[in-house]
Amino acid sequence: MFTRRLLLPVLMAMVVTMGGGAAVADAAHDSPAWRPTSAPKGQVTPGRMRSDRESVPAGFGKADADRAETMEARQGAAPGCQVSWPAPYEVCGAIRDKYNELGGPNGFLSFPKSGELTNPDGCGKRTEFVNGPVYWSPQGGAHPVVNHFFAAWARNGYEGGPLSYPTSDEFVNPDNVGRRQYFERGTVYWKLNEAYAVHGAIRDKWGEAGWEAGYLGYPISDEFGTPDGLGRATRFEHGMIYWTEAYGPHPISGGLLNKWAQSGYERGPYGYPVADQRPRGSSWDQEFQFGAMGFPTDPAAGAVPDDEDAEPTVDEAEPVTWDDFAADARTGRAGPITLGKAGSLEPCETGTSCMREGTAVRAPRAPQDDEDPIIDGPDTAATFIPGWCTTAPWDGRWRTTRKNACAVWTDLAVHVVDSKGVEVGRVPFTVKTGILTSHRSGEMRQEFRVDFGAFTGKVGTPTFRYQPTYLGYGPDAYSIEQGAANGSVIKPGMRKVIVVKWKQQTMADDSTRDPATRIAWNLGNLDPGVTASSSGLVPTTGFRCDSTMKTSSGKYRQGCVVPGVTPEFELTASTPEQTWHVQEALRSGLPGAAGRPLHRLADKVKRDINRQKSCPRSGRVYEDRRLTTRSCDEYPFASSREGAASSNGPGRTAHPDCHVPDLPVTTGATGYSVCMIDEGQNSRSGSLLGAFYGRERIIDQDAYTLTASGGTPPPKP
Known part of the structure; x- marks a missing residue:
């Protein structure tokens, strides 16, 4: 523990006895070359000082050493004290005893650097040494x-x-x-x-x-x-x-x-x-x-309703069929979102046969019997590509809900050229694709559909070729569930359809990833006069898969959504008092409606801090609010990052009938609102919110909005 200084060797001091005793020289200097001369008692002969013969340890000068030697010669003048050359200070009494017990000048304290000092209280004493002081008090004794x-x-x-x-x-x-x-x-x-x-x-x-x-x-x-x-x-x-x-x-x-x-x-x-x-x-x-x-x-979770203490669980069976995925995906509202560059076609190379993307050319459609369509691949019956996608104006972007993404590229045409680069015909086409995800599965299903119109000119015998790729994974990461054969012949008016299963990949628990897939395709040709075409590419990004939610058995379940789509939580008359409180809170200026979303807070500790701020579980505030059959409801939800402790705004209540006497009825854009509502409704609304989080795969920091209608205020207490 002690920080000890390296001390210079201390030579045995010359002792000059008092009362007429003979002076004794130390062994190092006991030689005929030096003898003490006569001097008055208690004095040292000038020119014969120890500092003239020995090196003075660091920290002390010759004057200090000479003074110390003189004090040593006068020890009898201060009973109970001692001096240690070259330090010109007396160490006395109990402090001296402790000092010597610890080794004196050869101990860890080293030499004294003060005499005995009186402490500011006028009672205790101290002596300071090179490596620390020794303090003395009547009640405690002497201690370094x-x-x-x-x-x-x-x-x-x-x-x-x-x-x-x-x-x-x-x-x-x-x-x-x-x-x-x-x-x-x-x-x-x-x-x-x-x-x-x-x-x-x-x-x-x-x-x-x-x-x-x-x-x-x-x-x-x-x-x-x-x-x-x-x-x-x-x-x-x-x-x-x-x-x-x-x-x-x-x-x-x-x-x-x-x-x-x-x-x-x-x-x-x-x-x-x-x-x-x-x-x-x-x-x-x-x-x-x-x-x-x-x-x-x-x-207190069992006694105080908690709108999110039960983590969102995903207990439904995992989807298997296309209809399973479609039933899960048809939620929310469609809106345009950029998922990545899509529909790109590589340019032709000079002197080779190729296809070029037509620009603003509406291709004529081939005559077709509606009762006998020419379909090479499965008829998905709009399972993947809903009507709202095909009828929306084409703007080069994907259109999505939370679990469904689709895109349509119309009025495209391939200019077929011979080996000399001369255009000899045209193949018009339209590309459509749709992807289904699920909050219950890490798999995705994608339909890729190409509709060909009436051919013009000499096009040879074109063929349809494609190659799926799950970026970052090998060929085992996907499979063709159904579809046209790779390299199959194209006919006018034909639809080529493939359905790809992008398989679930292993993820660490409580983790997320952003999958990216693509389908590269091109038109070959069986006619030797027309060689292979350039390719088209339909890449997709913008999905998010996560493994942050569990089943009721505690096992993590993967699921995938489009996080750029903000889901909406609908409160209805099924919980009228809680719905009314949210209606009033929104009306008072708090966030949550369209344009001012809430954001999920998954951290249990921070959620409880929000809840404790708005709805204490004991103490005076709790007692003043307490009503039989009612419990405390807070808005914004404690599971949101806009909750009470995070809001940096004041608390309020919606109406005197809320029975929250410690908070005023007021308005403002920040803060939180509290109302004592029916306990059963409060508990049910929490379950509905947890189910909403699970169904829309709303993870930490995800945004969501809400609507509330059909509420009724709580009765007068």
Whole structure:
């Protein structure tokens, strides 16, 4: 523990006896070349000083050494004191005894650098040494306080602070790692790097927890005051102890401490701890001024409805057929979104046969019997490409819902040329594609459809060729469920259709990925006079698959959506009081309607902090609001990043009949609203919100909006 200085060798001092005794030279200088001369008692002959013969240790000059030698010769003038050459200071009494017990000038303290000093309290004494002081008090005796221990004692006001005087030297702790030193009203503990003071009621509570061997470990701070001036606290390796005059000291550690820290410590919605932590099965609970906190689960979840404490679960059977995917995907509203460049065609190479994309050329359609269509591939009956996609104006972008994306490229044509580069015919076509995803599966289904019109000129015998690619994965990552054969012949008026299954890939639990697929295709030709064409490419990006949601059995289930589409949560008359509260909250200016979305907050700890801010589970606010058969409903939802503790705005209530006497009826764009509503409706609305999160695969930070209609206010209390 001690930081020891390397001391220069100290030669045995020449002792000049008092009372007429003969002077004795040290062995190093006992030679005929030097003999003491006669001098008055208690004096040293000038020119014969020790500093003239020996090197003076660093930190002291010749004048210091000569003065020390003179003082040594006069030791009888100060009984109970001693001088250690070359330090010209007397060390006396109990401090001298402790100094010698620790090795004197050859010990870790080294030489004195002051005489005995009186402390500011007029009672205690101290002598300072090269490597630290020794302090003495009538009640504690003499003890050194050095290095990190001295620094900690100094930070706490020396003997005038809360620790007062030392009452012991340093001790090695039972772990053989740390050290400690006792003071009148506390202890300083050191471990490897720094020392900190622990005292008063916090020290006593730490002792109850097992000292440094307990679950809190060593202190890593001195005691400090809280910003509100009401509390005191000390940090330990694995937790903290907070003290208030009203509630005394209480430890808080682990997940509870993390949760409380995120809430804003004592300034947050929970206030100060008022009891120690207690186990509850695999969880821990702790009471605070304004509510109970649990980790990892909320101790009051069964009694206080929680609109998101039950994580979104995905328990429906995984989709298998096209209709399964279509039933899942037909939710939300369609809108244009860019999923990536699509429909690109590579240019021709000079001197070779190729196809070129026609520009603004409406290709004539081949005559076709509606009862006997020419379809090479499955008839998907608009399962993948809904009517709203085919009828929308073509703008070069995909159109999507949350789980369905489609695109249409019309009025395209291939100019067929011979080997000399002369155009000999034209093949008009339209490209359509649609993709279905599911919140219940990491698979995707895609239809790729090319409709050919009436051929003109000499086109030879064109063929249809294609190659799917799941970027980043091998050929096992997809399969052709049904479709036209690769290399099959094209006829006028024919539709070539393939359906690709993009397979589910292994993902780590609680992770996300952004899959990208593409279908490259081209027209070959069986006529030797017309060679292979250039290719077209339909790439897709913009989907997101995640593995963040679980089944009720606790296993993660993958699912995929288009995150750029903002889903909408609809509140109806099925929960009239909760719906009414949301209606009023939106009317008062809070976010959530179109244009001002909410964003999901998946972190359980932060959600509970939001909820505790708006709906305390104990304390005066809780008691003043409490009504039989009613429970506290907050908006924005605690599971949103716009929730109460995150809003940076004031609380409000929607109407006096909400029975929230601590909050005013007001308006504003920020803040939160609280209303006491029917307990059953509150619980049901939470279940509906959780189901919405799961069905639309709304993960952390995803945006969503809501509509509310059909609400009725709660009855007068």
